[in-house]
Amino acid sequence: MFRKYQNVFRSRWRALWWAAGVLLTAYCTVPAGHGPEKAPTPAAPHHTNPWALEKHG
Structure with a gap:
């Protein structure tokens, strides 16, 4: 199942390039x-006094 991914991680540089590709794909999508x-x-809100006798407009 993981046979094709074993070739990618044979070296650190390949692993870094693969990870960069994954990150670039995520960034672009x-x-x-x-x-x-x-x-x-x-x-x-305009404050009105509810207890005022006259309503000012």
């Missing part, structure tokens, strides 16, 4: 994020 999107800041 995973979609990049568009960065943190800033949510629009909600407007500060």
Whole structure:
């Protein structure tokens, strides 16, 4: 089962190249994020006194 992978790891350099290929494949296939999107800041709510006799607009 692991016969074909034994040839890859005969030397350290081959192992490093194989690992670099795996990392490059992962880097190229995973979609990049568009960065943190800033949510629009909600407007500060206007404070109204619930006990006020007159409502100011």
